[in-house]
Amino acid sequence: MTQQSTSPAVTTPSPASGSPDPSSPDPTLETHIRTCPLCEATCGLEITLKDGEITRIRGDREDVFSKGFICPKGSTLKQLHADPDRVRTPLIKRNGEFVPATWDEAFEAVAEGFGKIWEAGDRNAIAVYLGNPTAHSMAGAMFAPPLIKAIKTNNLFSASTVDQMPKHVSSGFLFGGPNAIPVPDLDRTDYLLMLGANPLESNGSICTAPDFPGRLEAIRSRGGKVLTVDPRRTKTADASDEYMPIRPGTDALWLAALVTEINTAGLVDPGRLSPMLDGLNETLQILSPFTADSVAAHTRIRPEDTRRIARELGEAPTAAVYGRIGTHTTEYGTLASWLVEVLNIVTGNLDSAGGAMFPEPAYGAPTKGRTPSGRGFLTGRWTSRVSEHPEVRGEFPVAALAEEIDTPGPGQVRGLLTSGGNPVRSCPNSERLDAAFAQLEFMVSIDIYINETTRHADVILPSPSALAKPHFDFAFYGLSVRNIANYSPPLHDADDATEPGMDEHEIFARLTLIASGLGAQADPEMMYSMMLQTVAERGGLNAEEEQTAATAANYTGVEAILDLMLRTGPYEDLNLAALLAAPHGIDLGPLKPRLPEMLRTASGHIEMANPSITADVPRLVLLLDSVPDDRLLLVGRRHLRSNNSWMHNISVLVKGKQRCTLQLNPVDASELGILDGQDASLQSETGQVVALVEITDEVAIGTVSLPHGWGHDAPGTVGSVAAATPGVNSNLLTGDQFIDPLSGNARLNAIPVTVAAI
Numbered sequence: 001m002t003q004q005s006t007s008p009a010v011t012t013p014s015p016a017s018g019s020p021d022p023s024s025p026d027p028t029l030e031t032h033i034r035t036c037p038l039c040e041a042t043c044g045l046e047i048t049l050k051d052g053e054i055t056r057i058r059g060d061r062e063d064v065f066s067k068g069f070i071c072p073k074g075s076t077l078k079q080l081h082a083d084p085d086r087v088r089t090p091l092i093k094r095n096g097e098f099v100p101a102t103w104d105e106a107f108e109a110v111a112e113g114f115g116k117i118w119e120a121g122d123r124n125a126i127a128v129y130l131g132n133p134t135a136h137s138m139a140g141a142m143f144a145p146p147l148i149k150a151i152k153t154n155n156l157f158s159a160s161t162v163d164q165m166p167k168h169v170s171s172g173f174l175f176g177g178p179n180a181i182p183v184p185d186l187d188r189t190d191y192l193l194m195l196g197a198n199p200l201e202s203n204g205s206i207c208t209a210p211d212f213p214g215r216l217e218a219i220r221s222r223g224g225k226v227l228t229v230d231p232r233r234t235k236t237a238d239a240s241d242e243y244m245p246i247r248p249g250t251d252a253l254w255l256a257a258l259v260t261e262i263n264t265a266g267l268v269d270p271g272r273l274s275p276m277l278d279g280l281n282e283t284l285q286i287l288s289p290f291t292a293d294s295v296a297a298h299t300r301i302r303p304e305d306t307r308r309i310a311r312e313l314g315e316a317p318t319a320a321v322y323g324r325i326g327t328h329t330t331e332y333g334t335l336a337s338w339l340v341e342v343l344n345i346v347t348g349n350l351d352s353a354g355g356a357m358f359p360e361p362a363y364g365a366p367t368k369g370r371t372p373s374g375r376g377f378l379t380g381r382w383t384s385r386v387s388e389h390p391e392v393r394g395e396f397p398v399a400a401l402a403e404e405i406d407t408p409g410p411g412q413v414r415g416l417l418t419s420g421g422n423p424v425r426s427c428p429n430s431e432r433l434d435a436a437f438a439q440l441e442f443m444v445s446i447d448i449y450i451n452e453t454t455r456h457a458d459v460i461l462p463s464p465s466a467l468a469k470p471h472f473d474f475a476f477y478g479l480s481v482r483n484i485a486n487y488s489p490p491l492h493d494a495d496d497a498t499e500p501g502m503d504e505h506e507i508f509a510r511l512t513l514i515a516s517g518l519g520a521q522a523d524p525e526m527m528y529s530m531m532l533q534t535v536a537e538r539g540g541l542n543a544e545e546e547q548t549a550a551t552a553a554n555y556t557g558v559e560a561i562l563d564l565m566l567r568t569g570p571y572e573d574l575n576l577a578a579l580l581a582a583p584h585g586i587d588l589g590p591l592k593p594r595l596p597e598m599l600r601t602a603s604g605h606i607e608m609a610n611p612s613i614t615a616d617v618p619r620l621v622l623l624l625d626s627v628p629d630d631r632l633l634l635v636g637r638r639h640l641r642s643n644n645s646w647m648h649n650i651s652v653l654v655k656g657k658q659r660c661t662l663q664l665n666p667v668d669a670s671e672l673g674i675l676d677g678q679d680a681s682l683q684s685e686t687g688q689v690v691a692l693v694e695i696t697d698e699v700a701i702g703t704v705s706l707p708h709g710w711g712h713d714a715p716g717t718v719g720s721v722a723a724a725t726p727g728v729n730s731n732l733l734t735g736d737q738f739i740d741p742l743s744g745n746a747r748l749n750a751i752p753v754t755v756a757a758i
Contacts, residue, residue, distance in 0.1 A: 030049045032049065034471060034489075036070070039071075039204075040202075040204055040206075041212070042065065043059060044060030044063025046061070047077075047491065054078040065585055067210075071203055076653060079651070081465040086448050086465065087448055088462055090461055091457075091460040093458045104520070109458070110520065113442035127415070128419075130156075130157075134158075135475045138469065139508055143508030147508050147511055150512045155384075156394055157400075157423075159398070161746060162329065162746045166743040168393055169334045170338040170340075170341060174338070174610065175600065175606060177374070180358060182341065183206070183322075183359060185356070185590075186207075186215045186320075187215060189354040190317045190354060195336075197323065199212040200216075217239070226240040227241065227309065232700070244305065245301075246300065247703075250295070250750075251326070252620055253290060254299045255336060255343060256295070256335075258313065258339075259287050260288055270346060270350075277345070283342060289621055319347055322340070322356075323336055329748040329749045335616055338613050345608065350595075351593045351595045357591040358594045358598060359480045361478045362566055362570070364569055370597050371604070373599070373601070373604040374602065376603075376607075385404060386407045398746065406439065414440060414442070416443045418453060422453045422709070424451075425452050425710070426645065427731060428736045429736035430731040443456055443457045443459075444458065446508075447461075447462065451717055452714045452717055463504040464492075471487070473486070483589055486582075486585035489580070509526075563576035571588055616741065632755055633753070634753045636706065637705045638707065654725050658727075661693065662682060662693050662706050664680075664694070665699050667701045674693055675693070675757075678693050680693045681755070683756075684733040685752070686732070734746065735751075
């Protein structure tokens with residue numbers, strides 16, 4: 001086949017043993033290697049089976065990326081697979097109760113339920129919500145886009161607007177593409193500044209890096225520095241050289257001050273990027289009101305510390321600034337995200353080894369040699385019905401989903417499809433969202449649990465367990481600190497209690513065919529053939545020849561598509577056969593400079609002062625000129641064992657000390673007369689909860705912390721472990737009216753609250 005790549009050829013490691021395990025004297029033992037799909041770290045797992053049953057899961061020591069690292073989640077895939085509460089057969093709600101159904105019955109019910117809504121002539125009457133697990137799914141990454149296109153709705157919502165959407169928006173305006181996201185080059189940097197990130201708990205986010213603790217330790221061991229800025233003294237802060245507490249919600253102010261202080265010190269030096277920059281001087285001028293002194297009262301960071309850190313950043317041989325969810329989920333999330341990249345640019349560390357660099361995943365069109373130009377990035381191509389929020393990346397803010405359902409009138413959302421996720425617990429003003437879901441005419445969920453969200457569904461289509469799916473990390477190889485590729489075939493067949501189970505990609509395919517008007521019985525092979533043809537034509541290949549070759553190789557439909565995506569990607573000799581022969585992964589090398597070729601702005605330059613962003617700076621100036629808020633401010637937090645709500649039903653992950661607690665600083669607790677272990681009420685403008693108090697100096701004075709995703713006490717859910725440790729739903733306190741206007745991201749941090757003893 002013709003290869004379009006110009007990059008160096010890959011080196012394929014020797015394959016690991018399949019089955020049986022030659023290192024074991026027991027011939028009944030089998031060893032399987034696969035990638036963990038439960039978070040962004042993409043760690044390799046070594047899974048041992050005896051007579052078909054899993055006996056051990058440990059880190060794959062030969063994995064080219066993770067090298068044996070594993071966290072508590074990866075070792076629980078067996079428990080997840082065997083969880084008796086996991087939905088294994090399609091469910092249809094009859095007379096208010098879920099009853100098992102065949103797959104054909106379930107898809108007929110979907111066709112009928114959605115068909116009645118579509119008959120009214122408004123395709124926007126059905127909304128789609130894509131949850132976090134969809135991004136961790138090979139089928140979701142490949143088949144959700146054509147499904148959305150087939151539904152023909154503008155009402156698309158996802159977990160992105162309670163997470164990382166500001167980074168997509170700032171990257172889009174700066175570089176021309178919302179997925180052109182730089183990541184810190186952890187393995188070569190001399191100075192790492194992290195804000196609102198806790199990778200020792202999250203394993204890294206928008207920064208795919210297994211063994212983040214080891215990588216931070218390596219920076220320090222080679223004489224570098226790690227600085228963490230956060231309202232909480234997290235595990236990551238404890239593993240850093242320096243920790244700096246900051247007032248929640250003021251990250252953008254402080255980042256702007258760092259830019260100004262670097263400029264004042266004469267340390268602005270973009271290096272080789274200088275000819276590619278538009279708007280550098282304008283950016284420096286517009287940020288000039290933000291100085292170490294002017295932001296100190298708001299951020300509670302001493303001016304001398306701000307000036308010192310600015311100088312350290314500007315003088316370090318290499319440096320990377322990394323801002324994550326704590327900076328994104330505020331009302332100034334896009335400005336904070338933009339300012340992170342402005343700092344990387346002005347210090348000469350963008351697209352440079354040891355700085356912030358662009359990964360080059362194994363799929364997608366090669367960019368080497370291409371002209372740096374494009375259409376640029378636009379938002380607001382259409383607006384939401386009720387509050388006229390602009391679309392961003394084709395999505396509306398999930399904070400607006402409830403109002404689109406519960407506000408009568410033309411265009412009202414009457415039907416909903418959810419894929420993974422639990423928005424009734426993970427999205428703002430969840431009480432209103434819960435009530436809105438209850439009034440839908442028809443709802444379908446692709447999910448493995450009956451949770452607080454899916455209990456409202458009329459049909460639940462269960463995807464297989466993680467061990468029964470093929471796996472390739474489309475989302476996270478594009479955010480990886482090293483270019484890697486790995487593919488994991490299914491370990492088990494798709495399982496079902498009453499009949500043969502259904503692969504997740506077939507579920508998406510059949511829904512797409514229903515939405516296309518081809519009916520519930522349409523053959524999903526039609527979808528695979530259409531997608532194969534699209535990828536082949538994009539790569540200049542003959543679709544019929546590719547289909548013949550895939551059949552001869554005995555590839556499934558999704559494997560044939562993946563193989564073609566790899567072969568038309570940027571790496572020579574990389575294909576599915578190479579990945580199957582290398583179960584420990586293929587190392588495609590360290591990150592390399594990719595500018596200017598990958599720029600897709602209309603100017604062909606980095607547009608530092610894009611008007612869409614700079615027009616929002618006056619709003620930050622207003623914050624600077626305001627009187628600092630002296631109320632307690634609520635922030636969230638993550639835990640290594642429970643970064644998603646569905647993990648709360650795995651006993652080994654929730655056992656031990658109660659983690660859904662309200663953390664309160666000793667000084668604040670003393671002033672409020674609250675004791676450790678006491679219940680306290682927590683009230684915001686939106687709602688009120690009662691939580692168990694944990695007094696700790698890990699949170700800064702004036703800050704309180706409550707984790708998200710808990711509150712498993714709703715009737716109609718099926719999760720015996722989660723129900724035994726329900727915790728408190730923090731999103732009863734978050735308002736759906738407070739969002740970052742540029743990205744639509746919800747404010748889940750820096751929420752003013754009142755705390756009182758009970």
